[in-house]
Amino acid sequence: MIEINNVEKRFGSAEVLKRINLKVEPGEVVTILGSSGSGKSTLIRCINGLETLSGGAIRVDGNDVSTAAGLAAARRRSATVFQLFNLYPHMTVLQNVTLAPIHVLGQPRAEAETRARALLDLVGLTAQADAYPQRLSGGQRQRVGICRALAMQPRYLLLDEVTSALDPEMTGEVLDILARLAAEGTTMVFVTHEIEFARRISDRIVFLEAGELIVDMPAEAFFSEEGGLAVPRIRKFLSKMTKD
Amino acid sequence: MRYADFTPYDLVLLAQGLGVTLGLFAATTLIGLALGAALTVLHYYRVPVIGHVVVAVTELLKNSPVLVQLFLVFFGMPAFFQVNMTPVTAALLTVSLNTAAFAFVIFRSGVEAVDRDQIEAARVFGHSRWQILRRIISPQAAAFSVGPLIGLLVNQLQVTSLISVIGVADLTKIGNILNLRTLEPFVVWSVIGLTYYLCAKALAALGGRLERHLRRSVVWQGL
Numbered sequence A: 001m002i003e004i005n006n007v008e009k010r011f012g013s014a015e016v017l018k019r020i021n022l023k024v025e026p027g028e029v030v031t032i033l034g035s036s037g038s039g040k041s042t043l044i045r046c047i048n049g050l051e052t053l054s055g056g057a058i059r060v061d062g063n064d065v066s067t068a069a070g071l072a073a074a075r076r077r078s079a080t081v082f083q084l085f086n087l088y089p090h091m092t093v094l095q096n097v098t099l100a101p102i103h104v105l106g107q108p109r110a111e112a113e114t115r116a117r118a119l120l121d122l123v124g125l126t127a128q129a130d131a132y133p134q135r136l137s138g139g140q141r142q143r144v145g146i147c148r149a150l151a152m153q154p155r156y157l158l159l160d161e162v163t164s165a166l167d168p169e170m171t172g173e174v175l176d177i178l179a180r181l182a183a184e185g186t187t188m189v190f191v192t193h194e195i196e197f198a199r200r201i202s203d204r205i206v207f208l209e210a211g212e213l214i215v216d217m218p219a220e221a222f223f224s225e226e227g228g229l230a231v232p233r234i235r236k237f238l239s240k241m242t243k244d
Numbered sequence B: 001m002r003y004a005d006f007t008p009y010d011l012v013l014l015a016q017g018l019g020v021t022l023g024l025f026a027a028t029t030l031i032g033l034a035l036g037a038a039l040t041v042l043h044y045y046r047v048p049v050i051g052h053v054v055v056a057v058t059e060l061l062k063n064s065p066v067l068v069q070l071f072l073v074f075f076g077m078p079a080f081f082q083v084n085m086t087p088v089t090a091a092l093l094t095v096s097l098n099t100a101a102f103a104f105v106i107f108r109s110g111v112e113a114v115d116r117d118q119i120e121a122a123r124v125f126g127h128s129r130w131q132i133l134r135r136i137i138s139p140q141a142a143a144f145s146v147g148p149l150i151g152l153l154v155n156q157l158q159v160t161s162l163i164s165v166i167g168v169a170d171l172t173k174i175g176n177i178l179n180l181r182t183l184e185p186f187v188v189w190s191v192i193g194l195t196y197y198l199c200a201k202a203l204a205a206l207g208g209r210l211e212r213h214l215r216r217s218v219v220w221q222g223l
Helices: A040-047 A068-077 A093-103 A109-122 A138-150 A168-183 A195-201 A232-243 B009-044 B050-062 B066-081 B087-112 B116-124 B129-166 B171-182 B185-214
Strands: A002-011 A014-024 A029-033 A055-060 A078-081 A156-160 A187-191 A204-209 A212-218
Touching: A002 A040, A014 A040, A014 A055, A014 A212, A029 A040, A029 A195, A040 A055, A040 A156, A040 A187, A055 A068, A068 A078, A078 A138, A078 B116, A093 A109, A093 A138, A093 B129, A109 A138, A138 A168, A168 A187, A168 A195, A195 A232, A204 A232, A212 A232, B009 B050, B009 B087, B009 B129, B009 B171, B009 B185, B050 B087, B066 B087, B066 B129, B087 B129, B116 B129, B129 B171, B129 B185, B171 B185
Parallel strands: A029 A187, A029 A204, A078 A156, A156 A187
Antiparallel strands: A002 A014, A002 A055, A204 A212
């Protein structure tokens, strides 16, 4: 379980996250919606320890991310997929996917490579295993990013606007894979602007507004007239997002 | 005064001088690059105090003439510290430190050129700081650095000619000797100059091959 308790984050005098409380149970897909600058990505970066908390606590299966040992344990339980892929450009696709399994998990190279090839098969990149990331399209790169995360056999998958840098066709390639993972019961914390997709795969939807978590409800409720749409701010957000 | 024509033995002399020049160049390059890399690692780990000292010393080395540094080491240090200093030791010490100072600057900008986002990714995946340096930063920083580094080394090869001034029998010193004996400065210095030129060209060609190898993951996509 990921437990986020009263989390605050300040950059100088700017309050980016204000007393956020959120729980993600194993098997759940929780989508975080909100306008740009509402703190969605910062929240993900707090969970994976890229930002230090200004207040509150985050525990991943009981491991407090504000301690060195807790963060290391938390990072082994979760894996992140990034908006701009963040692949290692000097390594082939296969090397990108096997680096952490070999050097962090201590898997033998042969075993790590077998697993990596199986994951690449799954996302349709069998032929690209020995290519460098620069040779791939954006959608292919993000699929490598997903394989790199899955190779760590994480309990929790953190997805930070993973389709924002992709065109609609490539977005489709990536979302198909995520839908499959969701259906298989992968736990996900999903920051996105893909409203329709979020509606389809999410168990719960959380809405952030200027650093505050204003709504946390089941996905059907979020999109219903008496649930999320009854909140004027969310109605406005959804009408804007689904118009274009 | 006795003047003499060129003899076949002069070729042996030339080869000896070239050997000294290349040997000194190879030694100072190895020491200089190793030291420059070590300083870059210290800088990467942000070791307090040492980081500032390193930057200050390298600034001094970069911004003063090598000839002056050579005089300071060869004449100044023995006088001040009461130590023995042979010309070869002085030459090794001076040129190595000088190469290290410039290599440090090149390596450091190579490290800084590596995209921060990948480093964040590596941290999130649980890699240690050392693993990130070794597996993510170093290979890319090396690829970024090799071009400027070849430029530096071609220049340092020429700089080694300064050591002839303190009496090391390098290629330039041999040129001096042949010139004094034959009084044929045009021929002597043309040959000496051409020899440096060919060495520099060979070095640049080797460097180019290395650079292509290190940058094999980068596709030239045009402008």
